[in-house]
Every structure is written in structure tokens, then in C-alpha cells.
Amino acid sequence: MAGQTYTERPPAPRLAALVTTTWVQRIPPGTPAYPQRHLPTGGVELRCVVGYEPRVAGALTGPHVELLAPGTTVVGLRFRPGAAAAVLGRPVADLTEVVVDAADLWGTAAAAAGERVAAATTDEAAVAALEDLVAAAAVRTGATAPEPLIAEATRRLMPWRGAEVRAVGTELYVSERGFRRHCLAGVGIAPKALQRILRFQGFLARTQAAMATGTEPSGDGLARLAVDTGYADQAHLTRECVRLTGVTPRVFLRGAADTCACGHDHSASYAPLLRAAGLAGSFKNAAGGAPSLTA
Template sequence: MEQTYDESAPVPALTGLVRTVWIQRTGARPYPQRDLPTGGVELHCPVGGVPRLIGPLTRAHLQVIPPRTTIVGVRFLPGAGTPLLGVPADELVDCAVDLWGPAADAIGSAVAVAPSPQAALLGVQRYLAGQELRPDPVVAELVRRLMPWERTGIASLADELALSESQLRRRCLTATGVGPKALQRTLRFQGYLALAQAGFGSGLSDLAAETGYADHAHLTRECVRLTGVTPRDLLGDKADRCDCGHDHSASYRPFLAGWYARFVQARRGGPLLASAHGTDRS
């Protein structure tokens, strides 16, 4: 069996907290995986193993998953997974650590007793839905304003949120692990990946312009900084859409819906509107 990866939307109780959930299975060989910065933390629960947290990433995290391994995973929205960490998010930047304490016991048990990976994933989500995963409301609003379709200026955010710049930065670091500017850069890159997944545009220049990069060279530099490789190396021969063979629509649907809403509000049409609308219905 070859490596498989199946994403889906979270259960309704986790809407606004979790971006996507998934089940991953490796085949007869070890699988090298490149975890990319998303702005949030991830929970990886291997069947028969110890749950692990992938802390906020500022660069790609490379791992090799052993053969014949099944993992159920949860990707949190920025700031939403901080209560699981047990420490401020900025203390676990670019780290992967075993989950500890009662949360680890409960999640590990939910996975161990489940009759199937699908049941294990549901059990993990039910546990999370019963926890006090309440993100900092200021940071939640900050994240909303930093989404790539908003084109928000960092300098004005503190005033708009009635905080000093140092207060805003401190709260952002505690909840997401990075400052507002770094978070904005990560979310902008995630926006590029979302549009690539949707098949928008005729090349990198279209995607760069839509996601707020100065040009496709700027996008390429950011891709190398965040992932360690160029867009073409990351996505395959056609760097304006994902050629990895996995369906990431559940993960990127919130980004595409945001662009779609902006276009509706502006009464605009065109290729992106059609792509975003079509992907959002899938």
C-alpha cells in the first residue's frame, strides 16, 4: 500500500478552532514528510504511539514517518490550540514534543480503543470539543484581520484593537508563537497554497498578485524561506496548483471562502470567483 492522506472538515463543535483533521497511512517504506508553517499548532496521534504536538512553525519541519504507521491529526487555527500546549506558544516554536498530562492520557486512550482510524479521529475530536479551548478574543480578531484577502497594515492594527504595539505583540506571541508580522507572512503563504489548490491563475504571477506579493520572485523567496524549497519543488511541475495527489480542499476551504466573500462584496467576477465558488461547494 502506498502512503495515503485523507483530509476532512472538523466536527461542528470545533468550527472556529480547528482548520482541518486527517488520517494518514504509510506504506511499506518510511515516508519523508515536510510539515509547513500554517500559523497554528498540530496534534499528531499515531495509532499505538504517543500523541505529539507540532508547535508553531516558522520554517519547514522535516520528519520521517515509519512504515505501516497510521496517524490521525488535527490542525488548529492560529491561537486556538494554545491551551493544549501547557506553556505559552512562543516556548514551543519550531518544536515537536510529546503531549503530556491528562490530555495525553485521554487522547491516547481514545485512539487506542477505537475500532478504526475514522473512529479514532472522531474520538479525538470529541475530547477536544469538551475542553476549554477558548482562544484569546483579541488574537482571534487579529488573525481575522491578517488573512491575506484583508490586506491589513500591521502599523494600524494596535490602534484598531485598542492596544499598544508591545501589548499586541506580547499577546500574539503567547497565543500563536510569533509576532503579528510573521503571522501575516505565514497566512499570506497559506493563501497562495489555497489558490494553488483551487487551480486559480495561469502562473505564479497571478497567484503572487492575488495574495499580496510584489511579484512572483517575492513569492518564490518567501516559499524558500518558509519551506526550504521553491514553489515548483514544493508543488510539482506546475507551481500554480498542487500536484501532490492529495486533496487539501478541507484545509484550504476557509481561505477560498474568504476570497469569495471579498469578491462578492466588491461585485467582481472572473476566474478566481469561479474557482473559489466551485471549491467551496465540494
Template structure:
């Protein structure tokens, strides 16, 4: 979760695939749910906007009854979803003394809602197995879950909005982005350091493979995405809330 405040001029925001949906709630404006992305989505945020942001982990129940497949690569106003609580929570957010307090109001409500809805344990385990730190074949993951590949694909489409292979590609990209934003150093595999090392660490065959996938998912090269620096994000934003939970389950492989 985060607070984004634009300055005196509009801000061009490039939303990137994360594997999950996002809730964007501008103070004084209409909240919108952005479905899972398979490609970049560019939005111009007006000047003087204070935006509350929430990113849902892949497979976590969102605010859409019946799954998120219909929201793939598009956004929808919460009003269109018919939720009765939107006005009530909106009033509490507006009455909050600071944006941080408003974010806590939204956070507490969503946590309560998530506990009530529950999470499919099979999907939660599938997402864990598809993380980039220990690359696995989709068929092997399906077998580990006790499902056929077709059953696994249907379950993933319903809960996440994409098939398992597409989700795995997105998580691998997010793994690279998290390492870069955190200023991580490659694990020291022979002949693989710098950007090439980070690429290998998250499961890309080589740096060229990384470049192709990053351009497909973001519309930019890795250097363009990171502002010219492979080992840090130079846009000036604090991305800790994004990459810290993602890196929490990382296991460092042995050097070779």
C-alpha cells in the first residue's frame, strides 16, 4: 500500500504487470480497480492529486465477485461493481486528518474483508511455487498440487486472471525489478555479474532473454525502465513497500 502525491504538473504513470490487481483511490475522486496486466498501461495523473494505492498479491480475493479474468488489462470504477460500502469508506477516508491516516482506514477495511473472504490455499501455494527464486516447469507445479495441467490452468485463470505460464513470466520480471530496486548484487555465478547476473538469478537464460521479456511487459528496455542504472531505480520513488515483501521469500542459490 502507498500514498502518491503529484506536484504542480501532471504525472505520467506507467503501470506495469505485477500478477495481481490494484486499487487506486484518489482523495476527492472516484476509486478504480485496475485488473491484472499483461502489458504496460500508461496513465496521466492530474496535478495536485493525492492517491491511495493498494496492490493485491496474485490470487488474493479482490473486490470483484467471481474472479478477475474479466478485468484483464482494464480498469473499472468501484461504483460499477455495485459495492454498498464505497460511500461509507469514502466518507471515512475524506474525514481522515492526513493521507497516511486515510491509508490506514482503507487498509483496515481491506484486511477485514480479506479475512472474511479467505484465500484459496491451492492458489496461494501455486503462486509460491511459481516465484522466480526456484524456477519450476508449470507441469511440475501442477503435479505438485495434484492437478492436471488443464485443471491448473483453469484454476489459475479464475483466481489470477491469466494462465500459470503468463503469471510465471510476470513474477520472474517482478523478481528482476525487485532486485534492481533493492540495489541487490548478483549471487556471483561464473560469468554472470551486473544486469546479466540478476537476469540469471531470477531464471532468465541470459541478458538478451531478460531484455526481450522486459520490453514485452513494459515497452521499455531494462536500462530505460531503471533510468540507466541496472542496480537501482533512479525515478526517486521509495519502492520498499513493493519489493520488500516480494524478496522476503527469496532463497539465495549456491555460487557456481
């Protein structure tokens, strides 16, 4: 995997309320094909393989492995939970677990964005092409942020909040059935699935912070991180990790450490999670050189 890189950056300020992160991933020519393990994040993604038109990937509920050929460069961005529905001006439940051509949603504007990505001479210009596509779509639908109910529900379902799904719906003055309907339309997945995904993302962020301070996330360390993130115990974490990644935590983290050490930067995804959990200082250490732990 030498030379294979993945670098995240925050979105342009104009899209910060709709997009969590942007990225550029490169698989150098002459290297083996790279098995990219896409994990559930709660967000819809817009991805563009350089030389092709952009595609939209709906929210995942489990892992999906995509083999990236040598010489491939992928430019992408990830929407906040609920933001894609606002930008598209339509429910996204039919996008769950599927990938569609962006042209099916945005017509010739998507093809033009793909051409701009291919012609870009810098990472910034390539990312800007996708950001402009999203910004134009947001203007057409009047989207400035996810639906308030979804945004607040996402905040309350974060792992450090420890809220019960049913209680969150009650606190937001929506019935259990209505809460589920809102989440399926806005995010593409049910509230309980969203909570599972957010909790696992929180676990990965805490693992990154632990690794950055020299703590090995195994044995008692892994058990402690599991409880700190909201899992009942390490066995609970293991079950959820297998559900969301396809492998056990130890296997996943070992593989992620091996691949991410070659040049992955996931700081844009994990910084907000760590700050919200009160671990901003740990993140500063992580951003200073320790490999991030998502593949």
C-alpha cells in the first residue's frame, strides 16, 4: 500500500452547515489494487473518480468494499445526516445502500462538474468542482442546513449524550412512528441505526485520540474505550463492529493501522467528534502525526 494516500479537509465555509468533510484519495500507478472499505457514517456521499462523472452514494447500514484500480484518484465529499435530502429537495430513503449517477439527480450540471474535476490541476480545484455542484443545487432548493428536527436528533443521538432513541423522539415532540419516518426520509436509515453508526464513529475518534497519546487500544484499553463511547461492554462493541465493518474490532483496527499509516488523514471527520466529547487536546496530538484509524 506504499504511496496510497487519503486526505480529508473541512468543506468550504459556505457549505459547512451541509457538508462534514471533503477528501482526495490516490492509488498510484504500479501499486496493487486497493480494497476501499466504505463504512456507515450516517451521511450520503458525492464521489467522483477522476475521468468519470460524479456518483452519489446513499447512506450505508453495513460495510461495502470497493476495489480501486492502480492509477485511480477519487475526489469526494460527505453530507451531514439529513443534508442531502435538503439539497436534493426529496427524501433519500431510496438511495440507502445504493450508488447512482449524479446526472440522474442533477442532469448536465453533474457531467460538467466531472469535467472540471478531470481538468483540475490542484486538489483544491477538484474539490471545488464538487462543492460548486452542491452549492448550486442548494440554491435551487433553498437548502441552508439539514431539517432542524434531523439536525437536533443527530446531536442528541451522539455517543456522549447517552440518550435513548424513544426518549429523543419524545423530547422533540414527535411520535415514535413519525420520528422513524423523518429519519428514513431525511437520512435514509432509522433512528436506532443512526445511533449505532454515530456511536461507532465516536469510538473510532476516541481510538484515534488514544493511539495519539501512546495508548494501545486492545485488552483493557479497548474495553475502556468501548464503555467510554457508550457500549455496554467490550462484547457489545464487538457485535456492533462486526455489524458495521464486517470484522472484529482488533482485526479492523489492525488493518486500519496498517493501511492508514501509509498516508491517511481523517482529521476533518474526527476533530468535531473529539471536540464535542471534550477531547480536543487529544485530537491536537492525533493531528500532529499519529495515523488515523478508519479505512
